[in-house]
Amino acid sequence: MEELAARFRADLEALTGAAPARLGVAVSGGPDSLALLLLAHAAYPGRVHAATVDHGLRAESAAEAAFVAGLCGELGVPHATLAANMTDKVNVQAAARARRYALLGRWAGEVEAGCLLTAHHLDDQAETLVMRLLRGSGLAGLSGVRAVNPPVVRPLLGWRRDELAAIVRAAGVGPVADPSNADERFDRARIRRRLAEAPWLDPVPLARSAAALAAAEVALEWSVERLWHERVDVLTLDPAGLPAELRRRLVLRLLAAIGGPAPRGEEVGRLLATLDGGGTATLAGVKCVGGKRWRFAPAPPRRR
Numbered sequence: 001m002e003e004l005a006a007r008f009r010a011d012l013e014a015l016t017g018a019a020p021a022r023l024g025v026a027v028s029g030g031p032d033s034l035a036l037l038l039l040a041h042a043a044y045p046g047r048v049h050a051a052t053v054d055h056g057l058r059a060e061s062a063a064e065a066a067f068v069a070g071l072c073g074e075l076g077v078p079h080a081t082l083a084a085n086m087t088d089k090v091n092v093q094a095a096a097r098a099r100r101y102a103l104l105g106r107w108a109g110e111v112e113a114g115c116l117l118t119a120h121h122l123d124d125q126a127e128t129l130v131m132r133l134l135r136g137s138g139l140a141g142l143s144g145v146r147a148v149n150p151p152v153v154r155p156l157l158g159w160r161r162d163e164l165a166a167i168v169r170a171a172g173v174g175p176v177a178d179p180s181n182a183d184e185r186f187d188r189a190r191i192r193r194r195l196a197e198a199p200w201l202d203p204v205p206l207a208r209s210a211a212a213l214a215a216a217e218v219a220l221e222w223s224v225e226r227l228w229h230e231r232v233d234v235l236t237l238d239p240a241g242l243p244a245e246l247r248r249r250l251v252l253r254l255l256a257a258i259g260g261p262a263p264r265g266e267e268v269g270r271l272l273a274t275l276d277g278g279g280t281a282t283l284a285g286v287k288c289v290g291g292k293r294w295r296f297a298p299a300p301p302r303r304r
Contacts, residue, residue: 001038002042008039008043009043011156011158012155015147015148015153015154015155016153019044019114020047020113021047022047022113022114023047023049023114023117024049024104024111024115024116024151025037025040025049025117026052026053027050027051027052027068028064028068028176028178029065029175029176030176030178031164032119032120032121032124032164033118034068034173035119035163036119036155036156037050037072041077048077049077049078049079049111050072051081051082051103051104051107052065052068052069052079052080053081053099053103053104054082054084055084055096055100057086057096067176069081082103084099084100084103093186101152115151115153116153117152118153119154119156119164120157122157122160122161122203122204123161123192123195123207124157125144125203125206125210126204126206127188127195127203128145129142129206130194131191143210143213143214143216144207145210160203220245220246220249224250224253227250228250232254235257235296235297236293237251237296239293239294247272248268248269251271251272251288251294252268254286255296258297259285259298260284260286267284268283271288274290275288275289275290276290277290285298285299286299287300
């Protein structure tokens with residue numbers, strides 16, 4: 001375990017610079033999160049706090065949270081069970097995810113954890129990339145799962161699912177089995193099965209591509225930040241010579257600054273075409289006027 005703990009320390013500190021004095025770890029009881037707990041405890045003994053979110057969506061969830069609490073007790077890791085009290089009937093997985101991160105973020109602050117570790121791994125990253133390709137996502141979506149999205153840090157993105165399962169087996173721990181992971185009503189379960197059925201579709205280069213796209217996304221956002229100060233003045237934009245993607249991002253940022261709701265991708269494409277032609281359009285409650293400098297202002301209220 002010492003070699004694995006050293007690898008884990010190197011991966012985490014490559015993302016954080018130095019490990020915080022206290023680490024928050026999200027543990028569901030599945031093999032991935034149990035491996036994360038075991039690795040974090042081995043690498044940073046006495047510095048780990050753990051939490052389990054009980055969504056209340058399955059009859060077994062309370063017992064699973066109690067199982068994690070018991071394991072943490074054996075390890076000497078402080079543990080909290082966070083009750084989500086889910087009642088959503090539509091988009092359940094998305095609602096559960098939002099509720100989970102809200103609860104975990106609040107808990108991490110309460111225990112003064114310097115970061116919140118989650119167990120997303122290389123195979124998750126490959127699945128995410130394929131899912132988003134099939135949805136026609138842009139660069140931000142194809143960047144996959146972010147390694148760092150404060151307070152969340154994901155140090156296992158270079159680890160395979162089988163490696164993590166082996167760590168749990170070696171510890172003699174029986175992980176929780178969540179049936180939703182194999183339920184093909186959910187996109188991720190379908191993609192996971194298809195990837196398993198296509199051994200030529202290797203998750204390792206898929207995850208590598210996601211990492212390259214994430215780096216490109218960071219570079220673009222850096223450029224947009226600079227251009228915001230150079231090209232935007234009192235809600236006007238100088239678009240001259242800018243590539244289409246940078247113009248799109250600056251326009252989205254201007255729309256958000258004025259306070260309109262986030263528009264859909266095809267709506268933004270039509271708006272950019274109108275502005276390129278020197279025309280005028282209203283989108284997301286914002287009046288947009290083309291020309292040498294593009295102008296943006298709150299749209300006047302519609303006349304009854």
